[in-house]
Amino acid sequence: MMPESLGDPELRNGFMATQEEQNSLIDQSTYLDVGIHIGTKVKTPGMKRFIYKVREDSLYLLDLNTIDNRIRIAAKMLARYEPKDIVVTASRIYSVSAATKFAEIVGAKLMTGRVMPGVFTNPNRSDFSEPEILLISDNRNERQAVKEANKTNIPIIALCDTDNWMKFVDLVIPCNNKGRRSLALIYYLLSREFMKEKGLIKTNEEFQYKISDFEAKVEMKAK
Numbered sequence: 541m542m543p544e545s546l547g548d549p550e551l552r553n554g555f556m557a558t559q560e561e562q563n564s565l566i567d568q569s570t571y572l573d574v575g576i577h578i579g580t581k582v583k584t585p586g587m588k589r590f591i592y593k594v595r596e597d598s599l600y601l602l603d604l605n606t607i608d609n610r611i612r613i614a615a616k617m618l619a620r621y622e623p624k625d626i627v628v629t630a631s632r633i634y635s636v637s638a639a640t641k642f643a644e645i646v647g648a649k650l651m652t653g654r655v656m657p658g659v660f661t662n663p664n665r666s667d668f669s670e671p672e673i674l675l676i677s678d679n680r681n682e683r684q685a686v687k688e689a690n691k692t693n694i695p696i697i698a699l700c701d702t703d704n705w706m707k708f709v710d711l712v713i714p715c716n717n718k719g720r721r722s723l724a725l726i727y728y729l730l731s732r733e734f735m736k737e738k739g740l741i742k743t744n745e746e747f748q749y750k751i752s753d754f755e756a757k758v759e760m761k762a763k
Contacts, residue, residue: 564608565729574721574751577602579702586706590714600702602714610713611726614697615733617711618673623647627671629655629685634720635677635699637756638727645731645749648675651685660688673697675730678717679704699726724755 564571571577579600583591592603618626626648630639636652643650649669651659658665674689676682676698689696690708698709699717706712716722731754732747741747 564604565612565733566608566725568604570725571604571607574725575719576607576715576722576725577604578716578719578722582703584703584705586712587700587702587704587714590712591702602702602716607713607715610711611729612733614675614711614713615730616737617695617697618646618675618730619734619737621672624649625672626675627651627669627673627685628675628677629682630677631681632678632718633758634723634756635717637720638723638754639675639677641749641754642727642731646734655682655685655688657684657688659685660692660694676709677723679706679709699723720756721751724751728754 577592579587579591579602581598581600583600590602590606591600594600623646626646627650628639628643628648629651630636631653639652640650642648649671651669656665656667659667659669660671662668671689671694673695674685674697676685676696679686679698679700680703686696686698686708688694695710696708697711697713698704698706699715700706700709700712701715701717704717713726715726728749728751731749732741732744735741735747
């Protein structure tokens with residue numbers, strides 16, 4: 541297993557942020573428009589270091605540069621594996637749409653809804669799977685997948701909001717992991733950067749998808 545957290549700019553396995561990589565993957569205005577940095581009114585101890593400031597309405601705001609860098613690093617990590625060995629989990633309607641498109645583009649395996657006990661640990665199950673790396677959309681809702689992966693030493697990348705706990709997560713992507721447009725942008729960038737790291741495309745312009753392709757077509761009503 542990789543360590544519980546990467547630290548702030550220190551990254552494991554030779555993934556160091558160079559000066560050149562400080563250029564954003566996309567205009568920061570786009571990050572702001574989709575609210576990728578808008579957290580909740582709760583912060584867990586592990587997520588504290590990713591927070592830039594707190595708004596007047598008590599919502600915590602995440603640091604954009606860190607978000608951008610972690611998406612870049614996550615794509616590099618994922619690209620080290622064959623697509624068939626990557627599992628992405630999604631449990632909320634917005635993350636399911638975004639993760640489904642990601643899995644379709646890169647060729648990863650998708651698990652939606654509740655991940656059952658034993659799916660990564662019990663070879664006798666009909667749905668048994670042996671991924672080499674796991675991408676989690678929300679480690680609160682998908683905690684069983686996190687537990688399963690931890691038991692079998694599968695590295696875990698997780699999208700984490702300010703209220704998420706980081707236990708067993710190897711690489712945190714701090715972000716708004718609940719918003720429709722935020723999730724669409726995250727999975728759009730992960731897909732595009734994965735394709736570039738794999739050498740399947742060379743430029744952003746060659747990526748034949750739009751952010752809206754990753755966006756859920758239904759909007760959840762606020763309760």
